[in-house]
Amino acid sequence: MPALTDNNAPDPGFGLYFHWPFCRKKCPYCDFNSHVREAVDQRRWTMALLRELDWFAEQASRKRLTSIFFGGGTPSLMAPETVAALIEGARSRFTFADDIEITMEANPTSVEAASFAAYQRAGVTRLSLGVQSMRDEALKFLGREHSVREALQAIETARENFPNISFDLIYALPDQTVADWRRDLEQALSLAGDHLSLYQLTIEPNTGFAGAVRRGEFTMPAEENAEELFEVTQSICAAAGRPAYEISNHARSGYECRHNLTYWRYGEYIGVGPGAHGRLLCDGVRTAFQQKKRPESWLAAVEAADHGTEITEPLTHRLECAEEQLLMGLRLDEGVWFENFSAAIGAPMTDFLQRDRLDQLIQAGLMQMNEQRLRATDRGRLVLNSLLPEILV
Ligand SMILES: C[S@@+](CC[C@H](N)C(=O)[O-])C[C@H]1O[C@@H](n2cnc3c(N)ncnc32)[C@H](O)[C@@H]1O
Ligand code: SF4
The missing domain is CATH 3.20.20.70 (Aldolase class I)
Incomplete structure (x- = not known):
C-alpha cells in the first residue's frame, strides 16, 4: 500500500x-x-x-x-x-x-x-x-x-x-x-x-x-x-x-x-458547443450547464440568442454535490483533498461520511485516509460505484 x-x-x-x-x-x-x-x-x-x-x-x-x-x-x-x-x-x-x-x-x-x-x-x-x-x-x-x-x-x-x-x-x-x-x-x-x-x-x-x-x-x-x-x-x-x-x-x-x-478535481470549466457540459461558480453557487445536443438546434439557438444552453442547474443540494465530487475524485489515484472538497461544497467532507462504514472499508484495504485526503486503493477503485453509497450519510 x-x-x-x-x-x-x-x-x-x-x-x-x-x-x-x-x-x-x-x-x-x-x-x-x-x-x-x-x-x-x-x-x-x-x-x-x-x-x-x-x-x-x-x-x-x-x-x-x-x-x-x-x-x-x-x-x-x-x-x-x-x-x-x-x-x-x-x-x-x-x-x-x-x-x-x-x-x-x-x-x-x-x-x-x-x-x-x-x-x-x-x-x-x-x-x-x-x-x-x-x-x-x-x-x-x-x-x-x-x-x-x-x-x-x-x-x-x-x-x-x-x-x-x-x-x-x-x-x-x-x-x-x-x-x-x-x-x-x-x-x-x-x-x-x-x-x-x-x-x-x-x-x-x-x-x-x-x-x-x-x-x-x-x-x-x-x-x-x-x-x-x-x-x-x-x-x-x-x-x-x-x-x-x-x-x-x-x-x-x-x-x-x-x-x-x-x-476529476471538481474544478470549474466552460463547455462550448453541442451537448457540452460546464460547471461554473455563479454568484458563489456551483452551476451545471448543458448545451443543446443536436448540432442544428444548438446552432440556431446560438445565432438567435448568443448561447445554446438547454439546462442551467444551480447545484444547491450539498449532498448531491458531495456525492458528485467523491464520485469524480475517487477515480483518481490521489483521491479527494479535504481542502478542495470544503472549498467547493462549503462544508467539511466528514459531514457527509459514515465514519463507521468508512473505517470498515479502510480496514478491508479498500480505502485510505490521512489528514489531507481520502483515496480508494487499487482494489477499492475497481468497485467504486458500490463503495460510494456505503460511505455517504
Ligand atoms: C470522444 S471519444 C472519440 C474521439 C475520436 N473521435 C476517436 O474516435 O478517436 C474518446 C474515446 O472514448 C473511447 N470510447 C468511446 N466509446 C467507447 C465504448 N463504447 N467503449 C469503450 N471505449 C469507448 C474511445 O477510445 C475513444 O477514443
Ligand atoms: S463515432 Fe466519432 S466520436 Fe464516436 S468513436 Fe467514432 S469517430 Fe470517435
Missing part, C-alpha cells in the same frame, strides 16, 4: 472545452454526441462557437485558463484555421496560464495527420489519438476508418509535431485473450508517449453494438475475464512507468491530462 505522502492540495485549474460534433462515420460502439453531416460550414460554426464562448466569458468569474480541450466527435476534421480562430478567441477573452495545455482529439487517418503540423502552429500542445487497437481485425470489428499502418504513421507524425501525445485503446473485446491484450499493450507502450487512455469496451444503449449483442452476433467477455484484463493492464502499465492516475488513464508523473484533472 503506497504511503499517503502529501504536499498541498492542488489547484483544480480552470478549463475550456470545445465540442466538435461531426464525424465521417458513426462507430458502432459510440454514444458520444457525434453526427455525420455531408457538409459543415466551418466559418459559420467558428462564429457560433466564439459567440457562445463570449456568453460564457460573461458568466465566468475565473479569467485565467489552465487548459483547453477540443473533443468530439472528430475535432481533427476541423480546418486548422478554425482551431486557430478558436484558440485566438479564447486568448482574447481570457488570460492563458504560461504552461496552458491545449489538447485536441484526433483520429489517426492519413488525411488528418496531414493537418497535425498546422494544428501545432495554431497553438495545440497535446494530441490525443484514437488508435483504439494495434490489430487490423479489431479495428475492422470496431468499424474504424484507419488501419494499424495508418495509425503508426499518424503516431510518427504526431511525435514530430507535439512534445506531448497520448493515445486511446479499447480492450476487453469479444474473444480477446489476456495473451492477445498483453502483446498489444506492450507494443502500444513502446510507441506511446507519456500518456495512454485504456478503456474497456462498453455496450452503450442505442448503438450499433447494442443491437448486435441483442441479435447474438457476438458476446462480451465474462465479468471475471474483464477484471483479469483490467488487472493485467494496471500491472503492465505500472511496470512500464505509466501507472494509472485515474481508472482508465495512465501517465508518467507530470504528463497527466490537466484538462481532465480539472473535471
Whole structure:
C-alpha cells in the first residue's frame, strides 16, 4: 500500500472545452454526441462557437485558463484555421496560464495527420489519438476508418509535431485473450508517449453494438475475464512507468491530462458547443450547464440568442454535490483533498461520511485516509460505484 505522502492540495485549474460534433462515420460502439453531416460550414460554426464562448466569458468569474480541450466527435476534421480562430478567441477573452495545455482529439487517418503540423502552429500542445487497437481485425470489428499502418504513421507524425501525445485503446473485446491484450499493450507502450487512455469496451444503449449483442452476433467477455484484463493492464502499465492516475488513464508523473484533472478535481470549466457540459461558480453557487445536443438546434439557438444552453442547474443540494465530487475524485489515484472538497461544497467532507462504514472499508484495504485526503486503493477503485453509497450519510 503506497504511503499517503502529501504536499498541498492542488489547484483544480480552470478549463475550456470545445465540442466538435461531426464525424465521417458513426462507430458502432459510440454514444458520444457525434453526427455525420455531408457538409459543415466551418466559418459559420467558428462564429457560433466564439459567440457562445463570449456568453460564457460573461458568466465566468475565473479569467485565467489552465487548459483547453477540443473533443468530439472528430475535432481533427476541423480546418486548422478554425482551431486557430478558436484558440485566438479564447486568448482574447481570457488570460492563458504560461504552461496552458491545449489538447485536441484526433483520429489517426492519413488525411488528418496531414493537418497535425498546422494544428501545432495554431497553438495545440497535446494530441490525443484514437488508435483504439494495434490489430487490423479489431479495428475492422470496431468499424474504424484507419488501419494499424495508418495509425503508426499518424503516431510518427504526431511525435514530430507535439512534445506531448497520448493515445486511446479499447480492450476487453469479444474473444480477446489476456495473451492477445498483453502483446498489444506492450507494443502500444513502446510507441506511446507519456500518456495512454485504456478503456474497456462498453455496450452503450442505442448503438450499433447494442443491437448486435441483442441479435447474438457476438458476446462480451465474462465479468471475471474483464477484471483479469483490467488487472493485467494496471500491472503492465505500472511496470512500464505509466501507472494509472485515474481508472482508465495512465501517465508518467507530470504528463497527466490537466484538462481532465480539472473535471476529476471538481474544478470549474466552460463547455462550448453541442451537448457540452460546464460547471461554473455563479454568484458563489456551483452551476451545471448543458448545451443543446443536436448540432442544428444548438446552432440556431446560438445565432438567435448568443448561447445554446438547454439546462442551467444551480447545484444547491450539498449532498448531491458531495456525492458528485467523491464520485469524480475517487477515480483518481490521489483521491479527494479535504481542502478542495470544503472549498467547493462549503462544508467539511466528514459531514457527509459514515465514519463507521468508512473505517470498515479502510480496514478491508479498500480505502485510505490521512489528514489531507481520502483515496480508494487499487482494489477499492475497481468497485467504486458500490463503495460510494456505503460511505455517504
Ligand atoms: C470522444 S471519444 C472519440 C474521439 C475520436 N473521435 C476517436 O474516435 O478517436 C474518446 C474515446 O472514448 C473511447 N470510447 C468511446 N466509446 C467507447 C465504448 N463504447 N467503449 C469503450 N471505449 C469507448 C474511445 O477510445 C475513444 O477514443
Ligand atoms: S468513436 Fe470517435 S469517430 Fe467514432 S463515432 Fe464516436 S466520436 Fe466519432
